[in-house]
Structures are given as structure tokens and as C-alpha cells.
Amino acid sequence: MMSAAPTTMPTPLGETHWVNPAPFNPDASKPLTPEEERYYRASGLQLIWWKFKRHRVALVSAIFLALLYVSLPFVEMIAPYGMTTRHADHLYAPPQQVHLFHEGTFEGPFVYPYKFKFNLETFTRDYIVDRSAPQKIRFFCRGQAYDFWGLGRMDFHLMCPPENGTAFLLGTDRLGRDLLSRIIYGARISLTVGLIGIAVSFVIGLTLGGLAGYLGGWVDATVQRSIEILRSLPELPLWLALSAALPVNWSPILIFFAITIILGLLDWPGLARAVRSKLLALREEDFVKAAELMGASRTRIIGRHLVPNFMSHLIASASLSIPSMILGETALSFLGLGLRPPVTSWGVLLNEAQNLAAVNLYPWLLFPMLPVILVVLAFNFMGDGLRDAADPYH
Amino acid sequence: MILFLLRRFVTMALTLLAISALVFIVIKLPPGDYLSNQIEELRAQGDAAAAAKAEFLRHQYGLDLPIWQQYLVWVGAMPGPNGWAGLLQGDWGWSFEYQRPVNEVVNRALALTILVNIVVVIFVHIVSIPIALYSATRQYSLGDTLVTLFGYLGLATPNFLLALVLLYYLNRWFGISIGGLMDPRFTDASMSMEKMSSIMSHLIVPVVVIGLSGTAAMIRRMRANLLDELQKPYTVTARAKSVPPMRALIKYPFRMALNPFVADIGNLLPHLVSGSVLVSLVLSLPTVGPILLQALKMQDQFLAGFILMFVAVLTVVGMLISDLLLAALDPRIRIGGQA
Numbered sequence: 095m096m097s098a099a100p101t102t103m104p105t106p107l108g109e110t111h112w113v114n115p116a117p118f119n120p121d122a123s124k125p126l127t128p129e130e131e132r133y134y135r136a137s138g139l140q141l142i143w144w145k146f147k148r149h150r151v152a153l154v155s156a157i158f159l160a161l162l163y164v165s166l167p168f169v170e171m172i173a174p175y176g177m178t179t180r181h182a183d184h185l186y187a188p189p190q191q192v193h194l195f196h197e198g199t200f201e202g203p204f205v206y207p208y209k210f211k212f213n214l215e216t217f218t219r220d221y222i223v224d225r226s227a228p229q230k231i232r233f234f235c236r237g238q239a240y241d242f243w244g245l246g247r248m249d250f251h252l253m254c255p256p257e258n259g260t261a262f263l264l265g266t267d268r269l270g271r272d273l274l275s276r277i278i279y280g281a282r283i284s285l286t287v288g289l290i291g292i293a294v295s296f297v298i299g300l301t302l303g304g305l306a307g308y309l310g311g312w313v314d315a316t317v318q319r320s321i322e323i324l325r326s327l328p329e330l331p332l333w334l335a336l337s338a339a340l341p342v343n344w345s346p347i348l349i350f351f352a353i354t355i356i357l358g359l360l361d362w363p364g365l366a367r368a369v370r371s372k373l374l375a376l377r378e379e380d381f382v383k384a385a386e387l388m389g390a391s392r393t394r395i396i397g398r399h400l401v402p403n404f405m406s407h408l409i410a411s412a413s414l415s416i417p418s419m420i421l422g423e424t425a426l427s428f429l430g431l432g433l434r435p436p437v438t439s440w441g442v443l444l445n446e447a448q449n450l451a452a453v454n455l456y457p458w459l460l461f462p463m464l465p466v467i468l469v470v471l472a473f474n475f476m477g478d479g480l481r482d483a484a485d486p487y488h
Numbered sequence: 489m490i491l492f493l494l495r496r497f498v499t500m501a502l503t504l505l506a507i508s509a510l511v512f513i514v515i516k517l518p519p520g521d522y523l524s525n526q527i528e529e530l531r532a533q534g535d536a537a538a539a540a541k542a543e544f545l546r547h548q549y550g551l552d553l554p555i556w557q558q559y560l561v562w563v564g565a566m567p568g569p570n571g572w573a574g575l576l577q578g579d580w581g582w583s584f585e586y587q588r589p590v591n592e593v594v595n596r597a598l599a600l601t602i603l604v605n606i607v608v609v610i611f612v613h614i615v616s617i618p619i620a621l622y623s624a625t626r627q628y629s630l631g632d633t634l635v636t637l638f639g640y641l642g643l644a645t646p647n648f649l650l651a652l653v654l655l656y657y658l659n660r661w662f663g664i665s666i667g668g669l670m671d672p673r674f675t676d677a678s679m680s681m682e683k684m685s686s687i688m689s690h691l692i693v694p695v696v697v698i699g700l701s702g703t704a705a706m707i708r709r710m711r712a713n714l715l716d717e718l719q720k721p722y723t724v725t726a727r728a729k730s731v732p733p734m735r736a737l738i739k740y741p742f743r744m745a746l747n748p749f750v751a752d753i754g755n756l757l758p759h760l761v762s763g764s765v766l767v768s769l770v771l772s773l774p775t776v777g778p779i780l781l782q783a784l785k786m787q788d789q790f791l792a793g794f795i796l797m798f799v800a801v802l803t804v805v806g807m808l809i810s811d812l813l814l815a816a817l818d819p820r821i822r823i824g825g826q827a
Contacts (some may be wrong), residue, residue, distance in 0.1 A: 319506075322503065323503055323506050323507060323510070325755075325758065326503060326507075326754075326758060326800070326803050326804050326807060327507065327510075327758060327800055327803070328757075328758045328759075328761040328762040328765070328799050328800070328803055329758065329759075329762050330762035330763075330765055330766055331761075331762065331765055331780060331795070331796055331799050332514065332796070334765075334780065334781060334784055335511075335514045335515060335784055335792065335796060336514060336517070338518065338784035338785060338787075339514065339515075339517035339518040340518075341518070341519065417644070421646045424646065424649075425646070425648055425766055428648065429766075429769060429781060431781075431784070431785070444649075444652075447652065448770075450655060450656075450659075453652070453655075453656050454656070454659065454660070457656060460652065460653065460656065463649045463652070463653070466646065466649065467644065467645060467646065467649065470644045470646065471640070471641075471644040474640065474643060474644045475640070
């Protein structure tokens with residue numbers, strides 16, 4: 095096109111028609127600005143990050159979740175009480191309010207102590223608040239000792255109850271255990287369930303979807319049919335049946351792993367389907383043909399050209415199915431078929447709220463719902479943002 | 489069309505067959521069975537006569553056969569100790585826990601389960617179509633933003649927790665109990681207008697709770713579909729020809745957007761059925777949910793197996809209906825099905 099074109103062209107009228115001999119350059123009039131330059135040279139990951147950053151809610155959710163997960167190893171320090179510490183004189187104690195002002199003067203965060211008294215007329219537990227003596231909550235303090243990951247005994251806490259007092263900010267349960275501390279400890283289990291479950295489903299989905307998409311033929315047909323069958327089954331009844339099948343004499347930790355695997359076992363069809371369709375689409379792309387022509391092996395094509403191309407997409411859809419796992423575990427434990435005490439998750443805590451009579455008298459037993467909903471919402475927002483950002487070139 | 493129907497029916501039958509095998513494996517997973525557990529317990533108490541009777545029952549229900557034979561007997565593809573008596577013959581087995589045939593145990597619950605799920609599907613559609621139409625035609629308005637926000641919340645709120653909270657607050661603020669299917673005083677009363685209205689008012693909360701996430705998902709998808717269609721040239725042409733706005737919306741873009749909507753029933757149903765099982769447990773609705781949980785805990789295998797099979801059939805048949813509807817709605821699918 096740009097070969098040495100004639101500089102002049104005689105027209106029938108004998109005039110000369112001038113054409114610029116320089117090759118046509120569409121960018122000549124507007125050079126790239128530094129921002130554009132930066133954009134065109136950015137790697138895929140960078141593009142994803144820039145696009146994700148613009149999604150404010152998703153970014154906030156991601157930070158929130160990151161904070162939660164980072165704090166998981168340190169729950170012993172964060173919780174004011176131990177997970178199983180019982181307070182026999184404070185059974186079903188209502189939440190203690192945190193106050194800042196005592197009789198008009200600023201005191202810093204403190205609570206009023208309360209005393210248990212059994213009401214013989216209504217047969218209910220009354221807690222009488224003593225408003226005369228505020229008790230300051232301590233921060234960065236020494237409290238109940240705990241064993242920190244086998245590294246030795248420690249007694250450092252972010253927050254402790256007042257000296258000779260109590261601080262049950264979310265109340266206590268039927269054994270007088272502090273609900274706030276139990277929720278904080280429960281986060282460890284509830285949040286890891288989703289991760290382990292998704293890992294299981296990720297491995298199965300990637301393998302089966304990859305095989306189906308790459309090999310085709312009867313493998314593809316078999317995988318496709320099983321996906322259809324699994325997808326047409328309601329999950330929850332199957333989860334129920336599978337967890338009911340777990341032997342009673344297994345240790346709670348073993349049950350924990352079994353439950354997460356069950357959650358993952360039924361979740362892979364969505365991922366496998368995504369992998370398969372992405373593989374089928376990408377297989378036809380020019381860069382794959384180019385790699386084939388250059389003699390790349392199958393494994394290299396899959397590992398180097400195909401997988402990185404849909405990985406971001408996969409991670410995004412995986413992060414969208416974590417909340418359903420967390421909810422699944424919560425539901426199973428809530429029904430008493432999931433995790434068993436002493437393993438404590440939010441679902442196990444909610445199990446006590448199954449009894450409506452108890453909830454009516456002690457509504458604070460419903461508190462563990464709050465973190466469940468927050469985490470599920472955060473995962474949904476983050477997953478949405480990730481999914482939008484996962485295809486930076488579109 | 490006939491070929492298409494035939495194909496769909498054959499696939500459905502095969503799917504159900506696979507599901508029945510899966511269900512059977514799942515209910516057989518726990519070691520032992522209801523009777524062998526009972527026999528051990530009776531032996532431990534030294535009650536030899538009762539143990540012998542249970543042993544006889546084990547033989548009676550074919551629990552001493554090899555696993556694959558038990559499966560065939562259960563499905564009804566092989567004569568068992570009582571002759572041909574399996575799911576295919578309409579004999580759903582015996583509930584050890586209730587000491588009654590399964591169909592007597594679940595009879596009422598089945599009808600109610602179907603009723604609840606149908607009402608929920610209708611609810612989801614009635615609510616989500618107008619809302620989606622509104623929010624797609626007024627993109628980025630205040631109403632649209634609210635709808636989008638509601639969509640996020642609705643998708644993320646776990647339905648059984650919502651049921652729990654509603655149960656608590658409605659009881660506390662209004663003093664009404666929403667648990668159960670009807671007011672306790674109607675339980676033994678014969679059918680009357682009052683009983684009917686009591687049932688209906690008790691159904692509202694479960695239907696809303698079960699349908700919430702489905703509605704949110706539907707609104708989102710429908711809105712996205714409609715927005716796509718509204719930008720297409722034919723809509724612009726219609727507007728340029730000054731077709732009345734309502735007609736320009738309903739006649740073509742809406743019909744096009746409806747398509748994935750109907751197809752989505754297939755995705756929606758398993759979630760709804762799952763949700764209805766769980767929510768019934770929380771609200772103590774007498775659907776198959778609570779019976780299933782109890783049966784699973786007690787290893788009442790025929791009862792549990794039948795209920796699992798039943799919810800699977802419910803979703804598979806629902807999917808079939810949605811496929812047929814889709815084929816009726818969109819000629820391209822019928823033709824694709826034959827090719």
C-alpha cells in the first residue's frame with residue numbers, strides 16, 4: 095500500500111494533482127499522551143487492578159475481607175474472653191452497653207456493672223444495672239491467658255473487661271459464655287470453610303472442565319451430562335443427606351473437613367462449565383494457532399497460553415461462589431447436621447437461636463447473623479467488581 | 489416439534505434414572521440401616537424376641553440383599569421380597585420411623601410443597617417483570633438505583649436467617665405468629681373460608697422469604713436483557729416511526745428479553761426448592777423439609793430417599809416445562825432442537 099507512490103498524477107485535463115509522498119500515519123496528528131502510553135503498555139494484571147479500583151464498593155469490600163482474613167490468626171488477642179470461658183453467675187446475660195459519659199462528665203468507654211437476680215414472679219432472669227459505679231473498659235491489656243499457636247502462653251488482649259467486672263458487649267449464652275468472643279472465634283472456622291470448599295471445587299472444576307473442553311468427544315459428553323444432572327438437583331437436600339451420612343464417632347475436626355469437602359463436591363459444575371466454554375472459545379484464537387505452528391506442546395499451550403487467559407475470569411466467578419459455601423455451612427450447622435461443638439462457627443452459634451422461645455427471651459442470640467450477612471455481602475460486591483474487571487480488554 | 493418433545497422426554501427419563509442412582513448411594517452411605525441399628529440396640533438390652541422380629545423385617549424389606557439388588561427393588565426394576573413394588577409401580581416404600589407406608593406419611597406435605605413452590609415461582613415473576621420494566625426504561629433514575637440496591641441486598645440475604653428475623657420481629661411487634669401453616673385453632677377444623685384465609689396469610693411470609701433472592705436475580709437479569717434490546721436498531725426504528733412507547737416496549741424488546749427469562753426458570757428452580765426446604769424448617773411449615781431432616785437423622789432410608797427423589801423430580805419436571813415454554817415462545821429453539 096505504502097510503496098513508492100507516484101508523486102504527481104496527470105489528470106485528463108492536464109493539470110497536476112499533488113499527493114503527499116509521505117506514508118500515511120494516522121497517529122501523526124495526535125501523539126500518545128503519557129497516560130495513554132501507560133495504558134497501552136500496562137500488563138493484564140495492572141489493567142485488572144486499575145479497573146477494579148474504580149469500583150468503589152468492591153474495593154471497600156475487598157479491604158474489609160482482607161482485614162478479616164488477616165486477623166484470623168490473632169483471634170485469641172482480639173477476643174476479650176476465651177471461646178469456652180464460662181461465667182456461671184452470668185447465664186443469658188443481656189448485652190452491656192458501652193457508655194462514654196457518666197453523669198455528664200466524659201469518662202472514656204465504660205460499662206455499668208449488673209447483677210443477676212431471678213425474678214420469682216415471672217420466672218425470668220433479670221439483670222439489675224448499677225448506674226452508680228462506671229467500670230472502664232481496658233485496652234491493650236493483660237487478661238485471660240491463652241495458648242498462642244503452641245508458641246507459649248500469652249495474656250495480651252486488644253480489649254479486656256474492667257478489673258473485677260464484666261464486659262459482655264453482645265451478651266452471653268446459656269452457659270454464660272461471652273457471645274462477642276465466640277463470634278470472633280467463630281470467624282476462624284466460618285471464613286476458612288469457604289476457602290477450603292472453593293479450593294476443592296476449583297480443582298475438580300478446572301480438571302473436569304479442562305478435560306471436557308480440550309479432549310472433547312465422549313469425555314466432553316460425560317462431563318456435560320453430569321453437570322446437567324448435578325445442576326438440576328437442589329443443593330441443600332443433598333448437602334443435608336451427605337452430612338447426615340457422616341459417622342457420629344468422627345472427631346469434630348474430621349467432620350469440619352468432611353463438611354467443607356461436601357460443600358465443594360457439589361459446587362464444581364458452574365466452574366467446570368465456565369472452564370469448558372472458555373477453553374472452547376480460546377482454542378480457536380489466532381495466538382493458539384500460532385503457538386501450535388511454532389511447535390509448542392499441548393501442555394505448554396494449555397499452561398502458558400490458555401489457562402492464564404481465563405484464570406482471572408475463573409477467580410472472579412470462584413469468589414462469587416464462596417458466599418454460598420459460607421451460607422451452606424451456616425445452614426447445615428444451624429440445623430445441627432453440620433459442624434459439631436467444640437468446633438465453633440457462626441452456624442454453630444446460630445444453632446442456639448433455633449429455639450424460638452429462647453430467641454424471644456434472649457434476642458441477642460441472633461447476633462451471629464450479622465457477620466454472616468456482612469461477609470456474604472462483601473464477597474458478593476467484591477466478586478461483582480472482580481468479574482467486571484476480569485476482562486480488561488473489553 | 490414431536491421429535492423435539494420426544495428428545496426432551498428421553499433426556500428427562502435418563503436424568504431421573506441417574507438421579508435415582510445418586511440418591512440411593514447417598515442414603516446408603518451411612519453404615520448400617522435403621523433396622524440393623526435397632527437390632528443391635530435390642531440385642532444389647534437382651535430383647536431377643538424383638539430382635540428376631542426386626543431381623544424378620546430386614547428380610548421383609550430386602551435389606552439383606554446385595555446393594556445393587558436393593559437399588560433395583562427400590563426403583564421397581566426387579567421383584568423384591570414383596571414382588572414388584574418400587575417407585576415405578578407407585579409404591580414408595582415403608583417408613584420405619586412412623587411405622588407406616590411412606591405415601592401416608594408424606595401425603596399432605598407433598599401437596600403443600602408443590603403449592604408453596606408454584607406460588608413462589610408465580611410471585612417471583614409477577615413481582616420481577618414490572619420492576620425490571622420500570623428500572624430498565626428509567627435507567628439511572630432514583631427508582632432504578634433503589635431497585636439495584638435492593639437486588640444486591642436480596643441476593644446476599646440468606647433466606648433462612650431472614651425467616652428467623654421475621655419470625656422474631658413479627659411476633660414481637662405485631663404479636664402474630666407466622667410459624668406453621670395455619671392458626672393452631674384451625675388444625676382440626678374442616679375447610680372453611682376462615683381456615684383458607686388463615687393458610688393464605690401464613691403463606692405470605694414464607695413465599696416472600698423464599699422468593700426474595702430469586703426475585704432479585706430475575707430483576708437484575710431482566711433489566712440487563714432489556715437494556716441490551718432497547719439499544720438495538722429495531723427499537724430505534726419503532727420509535728422513529730412514532731409507535732406508541734408502551735407498544736414499542738412490549739411488542740418486540742420485551743418479548744426478546746423474556747426469552748432468557750423463561751430459560752432461567754431451570755436455574756431458579758433448584759434454588760427455590762432448596763430454599764423452601766430450609767425455610768420450612770425454620771418456619772415449621774409442614775412441607776417435606778422437616779420430614780426430610782428427621783428421616784435423614786434417623787436413617788429412615790425409604791422415606792429420605794423418596795423425599796430426595798421427589799424434590800429432584802419437582803425441579804426436573806419444572807425444567808421440562810420451562811423448556812417447552814421456551815420452545816413455544818421461540819421458534820429458533822425448536823429448530824435447533826431438531827438439527
